[in-house]
Amino acid sequence: MTHLPRALLVSLRDPHDPMAEHERRCFAASAQVPPEQVDLHRMVEGPLPVDRLGRYDAVFFGGSGAYSVLDDVPWIKAGMTALQQVVEARVPAWASCFGFQGLALALGGTVENDDARQELGATLLHLTDAGRADPLMRALPASFWAQEGHHDHVTALPPGVVRLATGDVSLEQAFKVDGAPFWASQFHPELDRHSTIDRFLHYLDHYHDGSDADVTLAKLRAGEDTPEVAGLLARLLRGEHTSTDSRSG
Numbered sequence: 041m042t043h044l045p046r047a048l049l050v051s052l053r054d055p056h057d058p059m060a061e062h063e064r065r066c067f068a069a070s071a072q073v074p075p076e077q078v079d080l081h082r083m084v085e086g087p088l089p090v091d092r093l094g095r096y097d098a099v100f101f102g103g104s105g106a107y108s109v110l111d112d113v114p115w116i117k118a119g120m121t122a123l124q125q126v127v128e129a130r131v132p133a134w135a136s137c138f139g140f141q142g143l144a145l146a147l148g149g150t151v152e153n154d155d156a157r158q159e160l161g162a163t164l165l166h167l168t169d170a171g172r173a174d175p176l177m178r179a180l181p182a183s184f185w186a187q188e189g190h191h192d193h194v195t196a197l198p199p200g201v202v203r204l205a206t207g208d209v210s211l212e213q214a215f216k217v218d219g220a221p222f223w224a225s226q227f228h229p230e231l232d233r234h235s236t237i238d239r240f241l242h243y244l245d246h247y248h249d250g251s252d253a254d255v256t257l258a259k260l261r262a263g264e265d266t267p268e269v270a271g272l273l274a275r276l277l278r279g280e281h282t283s284t285d286s287r288s289g
Contacts, residue, residue, distance in 0.1 A: 044077060045097040045277045051082040052104045052119050052138055059242055063102045063230070070230040071098070072274040083115045088122035090129065098132045098277045101139030102230065105243055108192050109141045109151055120146040127220050132276055135224040137190055140214075143224045147198035147217070157209050159188035160256065161236060162263035165213050165227060171204035174216060175281045176223060176272055185264040186227035187236045194226065221281055229269040236260060 049067050051060040060080065068075040078100075081088065093099065101123060107116060123143045126133045135143045141151045162185045171177040194212040197203060205214035205225065214225040231239070237260050244253055275281070 045071075045073060046095065047071060047073070047078045047098045047100055047277055048093070048096045049078050049080050049100045049102065050088065050119070050122055050139075051080055051084075052102065052107070052116070052142070053082070053084075054105065055082065055084045057105055059103075059105055059239065062235070062238060062242075066230040066235050067100050067102065067273065070270050070273045071100075071277045072271075073277065083119045083122060087118060088125055090125050093126065093129050093131045096131060097279065098134065098273075099126050100133070100230075100273070101126075101135035101142070101224075103136065103189070103228070103239075104138035107138070108153060109138060109145055110153060110192065116142075127217055127222050130220050132221040132279070132281065133223070134229070134273060134276055135222070136228050136230060137188075137226060138192075140224040140226050141190075141192050141194055143217075143222075144194045144198055144201075144212070144215075147200065149194055149198035149201075150196035151192050152195045153192050155191050157193060158191050159207070159209055159226075160240065161188065161260045162186070162233065162266055163188040163207060163209070163227065164264075165205050165207050167205055168203050170202045170216075171214065174202075174204055176275050177204050177214065179271060179275065180268050184268045185266045186225075186229065186269045187231040187233070187266050188227050189231075189236060189239060190226060221276075223272075223276070227269065229272040231266075232270070233260065233263055233265055236263075 201215040
């Protein structure tokens with residue numbers, strides 16, 4: 041019988057946020073599996089089911105919508121614990137955006153809020169030497185476009201990780217945890233131009249006063265497509281990685 045890969049998406053959103061289901065579909069599409077092969081666990085409903093992690097070929101952590109990893113919210117703190125638990129379980133994993141910031145913070149890095157350096161839409165990023173050698177990231181060109189949407193920025197990486205990609209506005213864009221098959225990125229490999237627009241419109245009231253919405257929307261619609269990053273999650277879910285850590289870049 042053919043093995044059907046399964047993933048767990050850990051949702052870091054409000055209990056009734058419809059973007060949790062949108063996120064599940066986006067992760068499934070990027071991982072190249074039907075949505076029913078991606079289970080959803082909402083951190084607002086309780087702790088991560090650590091005893092069931094072995095059932096999954098990969099664990100995904102996504103965005104948060106209206107929250108910052110710096111917010112004093114119980115389920116955000118629980119999400120930090122969940123990130124560490126997945127690292128310790130050595131389950132293949134990817135954390136995007138809020139998950140990237142949360143993992144950096146949980147492991148001892150620094151995150152700061154800086155609206156002046158907000159990134160939204162397609163952003164040009166660059167692989168480090170370690171990124172070019174990484175079993176997942178090396179499939180990307182040396183410079184590549186990826187979808188972004190954040191106000192928080194990782195300003196110092198934690199110890200025990202390898203920098204894989206950088207940006208011109210927000211430097212820290214991707215890393216891998218030493219000794220664990222856990223990758224994290226500020227950018228969203230699960231999003232394309234159209235799904236980024238969906239997110240922008242849904243959270244418009246949280247991040248914009250409305251005065252520049254039309255201009256921003258026009259820029260998003262005219263932005264670069266980001267097909268290169270779409271295969272990262274599929275390669276992770278299929279097990280196209282090794283236990284050999286990349287070297288620092």
